[in-house]
Amino acid sequence: MKSTSGYAESESGDAGGIQRGGMHASSMKISLNKFPGFSKSGPELYLLCKQIAKGKDKLPIYVGEVGPVWSYPETQIDCIVADPKKGSKMYGLKSYIEYQITPNTTNRPVNHRYKHFDWLYERLLDKFGSAIPIPSLPDKQVTGRFEEEFIKMRMERLQGWMSRMCRHPVVSGSEVFQLFLTYKDEKDWKMGKRKAEKDETVGVMIFSTIEPEAADLDPLEVEQKCEQFSKFTKAMDDSVKEVLTVGNEHWKRCTGPLPKEYQRIGKAFQNLSSVFTSSGYQGESTLTDALTAAGKTYEEIAQLVAEQPKKDLHFLMETNNEYKGLLGCFPDTIGVHKVNISP
Amino acid sequence: MKSTSGYAESESGDAGGIQRGGMHASSMKISLNKFPGFSKSGPELYLLCKQIAKGKDKLPIYVGEVGPVWSYPETQIDCIVADPKKGSKMYGLKSYIEYQITPNTTNRPVNHRYKHFDWLYERLLDKFGSAIPIPSLPDKQVTGRFEEEFIKMRMERLQGWMSRMCRHPVVSGSEVFQLFLTYKDEKDWKMGKRKAEKDETVGVMIFSTIEPEAADLDPLEVEQKCEQFSKFTKAMDDSVKEVLTVGNEHWKRCTGPLPKEYQRIGKAFQNLSSVFTSSGYQGESTLTDALTAAGKTYEEIAQLVAEQPKKDLHFLMETNNEYKGLLGCFPDTIGVHKVNISP
CATH class of the missing domain: 3.30.1520.10 (Phox-like domain)
Structure with a gap:
């Protein structure tokens, strides 16, 4: 989301419908400092240098159905x-x-x-x-x-x-x-x-390399869209983290207390079985064989339970970890645009 | 197991191969006092009164393959x-x-x-x-x-x-x-x-009503059998209690933390789904419907897990509780016979 509405931190120009004061701009600055690149090239640098990007570094985009789309290379690298x-x-x-x-x-x-x-x-x-x-x-x-x-x-x-x-x-x-x-x-x-x-060509300079340059956007619309994206990515981030939290808990239970419990149940059956074996009663094997088999089955259940997370939960966790990583980038990325449209 | 080898608590007669002293007999007396009936009719009473049982109270037995067996009535009461x-x-x-x-x-x-x-x-x-x-x-x-x-x-x-x-x-x-x-x-x-x-006709008096009276038994053999029964019932009692303990733990987990965890996983999926619903992106329903269904399935799993113990564990627990009740009687019952054969 590129904006040409201009930015000057200390300038107090026309608010243009956006009801935000200096506090907002200054809190954005703190956020920007998270990007190492921004320390040597703030948004103002982009404005000063936007003409200097060289031809070979140009990043081509085209306008797709839902907005600008990066042009894809012919061969897919992997x-x-x-x-x-x-x-x-x-x-x-x-x-x-x-x-x-x-x-x-x-x-x-x-x-x-x-x-x-x-x-x-x-x-x-x-x-x-x-x-x-x-x-x-x-x-x-x-x-x-x-x-x-x-x-x-x-x-x-x-x-x-x-x-x-x-x-x-x-x-x-x-x-x-x-x-x-x-x-x-x-x-x-x-x-x-x-x-x-x-x-x-780091930090906000990336925008100077995008071609063709987008048409000027309505600052109000940009602000609204930024808000919308912020809200969505924050909500998705929260939900993804929730999935990770409950997934982690479930992982721990499935590899810790739950199989231990099944093992103990299995042991209890086998102990009962060995008591009967020691009884000296005739024909006890009908009973003890069944009890031993039940006990061993519980031990197998313990193993199945302990190994299951690697077979399904693992992929859910890895995918959500990737999402968590991606979503963590959005506050700063969206922040750049918010700053650029601040009056 | 009836014995006619005689009993007198304060008597210090021939040990007859049984290496037990007064300590043993006295500890048995404590155990016997658990039976309310024994307070008014100790083993000595049995010896004094064994001839007085009336005809109509007689308990018929016959000698089966593994020992004496109660005669069963013609009609089974329920x-x-x-x-x-x-x-x-x-x-x-x-x-x-x-x-x-x-x-x-x-x-x-x-x-x-x-x-x-x-x-x-x-x-x-x-x-x-x-x-x-x-x-x-x-x-x-x-x-x-x-x-x-x-x-x-x-x-x-x-x-x-x-x-x-x-x-x-x-x-x-x-x-x-x-x-x-x-x-x-x-x-x-x-x-x-x-x-x-x-x-x-309470306490050890029951033995005076059993008919026909068993032949005299070798005190040593009785002692050994009592030991064997004691050991077996104690071991079975321990094992049954172990099954009850692990069963109880499993019951608690299945009706407490485990379904709660599945519910939380279900909620996490549904929250993620509702985030996408609020995104306003087109065609999100393919994703959100699947996520919602997954979430609801986890909630159903929670319910299944919580209800399962009533369907299987319940019967294991009830049966073992009955066994526990039965096994709890044996120390005192066997104790009576041990006292009766003490020299």
């Missing part, structure tokens, strides 16, 4: 994150896990550590965060990060994050993303990194 | 406990619940309050407790005893208790039990009650 390996440097003093990422475009694997993903995330957030939600990476973790289970889970989550980034026409086509996927050697990677870190 | 009604006396100052009991022999209903069942229990325990396990009645309860759910449950349990008593050839044929089931009027009941309370 990649596979696999084969986590333990690496080390400084003569083994420092250990880390390296993942192999193979893009479908080159079919040539490159290696990256988690911190490289994090670096890429920061660059993407700097460059596109004002216009495109860049979901955060799977959490950092300090303890147990060499445990197999954790590495597998992180790999799956990095795969999910990369797949989402690959699907985005702007992100996937960007120079920094391509560098990450297709660097030729260490030297290539180092040089690309330096270049990306010096990139000045 | 009864139906139903139709609990609130009654009152003293001009409504005292309220109580009366149950209707209809035996299959007369098909004529009689009314009894819980306290009448309790009176019957005490009589049966006095009269037969040394030889026949008389399971305790369902628990007394002070608060909420007029609540429909409680009345229904108590009625079911009284039915279970009565059915078990009816099935026992000795108990069901006894005068006091017949009085309870077939008294003609208030006067008949009062007179029968007085007579039963004066009955002197």
Whole structure:
């Protein structure tokens, strides 16, 4: 949602129907500072520099049924994150896990550590965060990060994050993303990194590269739409978090107390069975065999209950975690537009 | 298990291979005092009076494959406990619940309050407790005893208790039990009650009425069998209580936190659905209808989970409660025989 209505923080111009005072603009400024990119290029910079974007950096859009749409590239990029390996440097003093990422475009694997993903995330957030939600990476973790289970889970989550980034026409086509996927050697990677870190088309500057420029919008309409989007994304964020909370609780119960209880029921039946076995009564096996079988069945139920979440709840949780990451971007992204239309 | 090896508490006779001293006999005496009947008729009374039992009170047995067996009556008694009604006396100052009991022999209903069942229990325990396990009645309860759910449950349990008593050839044929089931009027009941309370064939006296008298048994063998029965009933009692404990825990979880959790999951889905409904996006109903249906399904699961215990666990619990009641009688019953064979 691009606006050309102008912005000057200290200016107290015509309110143009928007009943907001200086408090609002100043609270927006705080919000903007969450974007690292904004510290070197605030909205005012966009206004000053909007003519300088170079041709090759242009981001083409067209007007679709419900609004502007990014033009999609001809080939869809995808990649596979696999084969986590333990690496080390400084003569083994420092250990880390390296993942192999193979893009479908080159079919040539490159290696990256988690911190490289994090670096890429920061660059993407700097460059596109004002216009495109860049979901955060799977959490950092300090303890147990060499445990197999954790590495597998992180790999799956990095795969999910990369797949989402690959699907985005702007992100996937960007120079920094391509560098990450297709660097030729260490030297290539180092040089690309330096270049990306010096990139000045960051923060709100993204809007200067979008082509064609949108027609001027009614500030009131923009404000209303921003409000609407804010409300919706906030409500969806709350609901997604609610799903995650109850899902987590259910996960814990299904892998903790519930199977333990079924195990105890199973044990109780088997204990009763062994009492009868020790009785010395004739023909007790008809009874004890049935009791033992019932007890073992309860133990199997315990196992089924404990393993079930991995088979269904897992996917619900992962998807909602992705949504949570995406939705977390919206307050700041919408904030940029609100500031731009403030009088 | 009848023994004629003799008993005299203060006598220190030949140990006869049984390595037990006065401590044991004295601890047995404490145990015996749990039987109200024993206070007026100790084992010594049995020895003194064993010749006086009258013909009509004789309890016939025959020797079956695994030992002595009670002779069964020709017709099997059963009864139906139903139709609990609130009654009152003293001009409504005292309220109580009366149950209707209809035996299959007369098909004529009689009314009894819980306290009448309790009176019957005490009589049966006095009269037969040394030889026949008389399971305790369902628990007394002070608060909420007029609540429909409680009345229904108590009625079911009284039915279970009565059915078990009816099935026992000795108990069901006894005068006091017949009085309870077939008294003609208030006067008949009062007179029968007085007579039963004066009955002197109680406690160990039951053994004097069994016919034919068993052959003398080897005290050592009796001791060993008593030990074996003690061990088995104790172990079964422990196991039955374990089943009851885990069953109770499972019942609580199934009717408490587990359905609540499914309800919360259901609500979370429906909240997410209503967020999309409020979005104003076109075609959202494909998504929201599915989410709402998923949410409602979780709420149905909650209900299923909460109602399941009544459909299966209930019967396991009731049966085990009956077993618990029966098993609780054995220590004292076996104790009688141990005392009788003590040197």
